[in-house]
Amino acid sequence: MPNLFDPLTLGSAVMRNRIAMAPMTRNRADENGVPSPFAVEYYRQRAGAGLIITEATQPSETGRGYAGTPGLHSDEQQAAWKQIADAVHGEGGLIYLQLMHTGRIGHSSLLPSGRQIMAPSAVRAEMDVATATGEMVPAEVPLEMSTSDIESVITDFADSAERAIAAGLDGVELHGANGYLLHQFLSSHTNRRTDEYGGSVSGLGRFVVELVTAVADRIGGNRLGLRLSPGGKFNDMHDTNNEETYVELVRQLDGLGLSYLHTLRGRPTPLHDQLRAIWNSVYMVNTGYQGSSEFDVLNQLIVDKVADCVSVGRLFISNPDLVTRWRNSLPLAPWDEDTFYFGTEKGYTDYPNAETA
Ligand SMILES: Cc1cc2nc3c(=O)[nH]c(=O)nc-3n(C[C@H](O)[C@H](O)[C@H](O)COP(=O)(O)O)c2cc1C
Numbered sequence: 001m002p003n004l005f006d007p008l009t010l011g012s013a014v015m016r017n018r019i020a021m022a023p024m025t026r027n028r029a030d031e032n033g034v035p036s037p038f039a040v041e042y043y044r045q046r047a048g049a050g051l052i053i054t055e056a057t058q059p060s061e062t063g064r065g066y067a068g069t070p071g072l073h074s075d076e077q078q079a080a081w082k083q084i085a086d087a088v089h090g091e092g093g094l095i096y097l098q099l100m101h102t103g104r105i106g107h108s109s110l111l112p113s114g115r116q117i118m119a120p121s122a123v124r125a126e127m128d129v130a131t132a133t134g135e136m137v138p139a140e141v142p143l144e145m146s147t148s149d150i151e152s153v154i155t156d157f158a159d160s161a162e163r164a165i166a167a168g169l170d171g172v173e174l175h176g177a178n179g180y181l182l183h184q185f186l187s188s189h190t191n192r193r194t195d196e197y198g199g200s201v202s203g204l205g206r207f208v209v210e211l212v213t214a215v216a217d218r219i220g221g222n223r224l225g226l227r228l229s230p231g232g233k234f235n236d237m238h239d240t241n242n243e244e245t246y247v248e249l250v251r252q253l254d255g256l257g258l259s260y261l262h263t264l265r266g267r268p269t270p271l272h273d274q275l276r277a278i279w280n281s282v283y284m285v286n287t288g289y290q291g292s293s294e295f296d297v298l299n300q301l302i303v304d305k306v307a308d309c310v311s312v313g314r315l316f317i318s319n320p321d322l323v324t325r326w327r328n329s330l331p332l333a334p335w336d337e338d339t340f341y342f343g344t345e346k347g348y349t350d351y352p353n354a355e356t357a
Helices: 038-045 075-090 147-166 183-185 202-217 243-254 269-277 297-302 313-319 322-327
Strands: 008-010 012-015 020-021 052-059 095-099 126-131 137-140 171-176 224-228 260-264 282-286 309-312
Touching: 008 282, 020 322, 038 075, 075 095, 075 147, 147 171, 171 183, 171 202, 171 260, 183 202, 183 243, 202 224, 202 243, 224 243, 243 269, 260 269, 282 313, 297 309, 309 313
Parallel strands: 020 052, 020 309, 052 095, 095 171, 171 224, 224 260, 260 282, 282 309
Antiparallel strands: 008 012, 126 137
């Protein structure tokens, strides 16, 4: 009977245990989107995870929705990511880069001058967003993407994924969850298009299928994962009756030989089990904010074959050696939410391992 400490083949690599570190934005990159020097140590400390999935990273300047998020579209950024990948590999770990375009979530002050936020349709998120200076303001109405905007975003993702592999990362995860651009295409609430990128079930999924196909063609499906949050409400998403869209999408993607599918499963629905049944490669689950990240609960997901591996977020922030602590039933340190975003080492690289706690 497999458990969380067993290895798992993941595409072209092997996870040494089934506990991945979930992607987490920490907003410590510089104004050019170059990861901070502290990020090397941060990820190195957490290399005991079976897989590290990095914080969301923009594939282009126009995909940036927050201050302090890193990018991977310049040589300088690529060099910084190489240092991170080397540090994680030096500890025997694996690392995938999460690529995110934020779509309608974001603010024009974060984009190159004259650019506006873009989305499948001109549907505003009913929420406040942060500007470049951190002021909270009502979200803007996004510009509806043209077909050529769609093509250039797909090219940006493929170029950035290629840079990730060139920098020595083991693969790329596309962020299709939590109300950002990919999710916006999948939802009939945010995607009101009447062209081939909207409307029908296959239309709503078309952008994601084309994007995944293009990135898989560029770097190989066995280095590519996708994160989805079916039914997720974060960032003013209102998915109703979207089961068919996800079932059809996952059916189409299953043939592309991806290394994994990663779903948020805080409140499990029958759809989650349906997607699990369709998907033939590794299925990763994050129990999300509504579920429990207790060891026994997560291990049971493996025993019950609900998932092949799990991802864990906040516990990895405050317990860099989380896997060792769980293996030895050591106490866990609580996280400090005040230092999740922005800043330097505090709350980032200064959580000790259990031996030195
Ligand atoms: C500080 C913070 C930043 C996050 N940033 C991202 C992100 O960049 N990409 C993403 O897909 N999810 C992000 N998430 C969601 C986490 O990946 C995860 O789904 C969430 O923390 C729930 O898992 P947990 O209960 O194990 O923490 C973030 C969560 C936190 C707490």
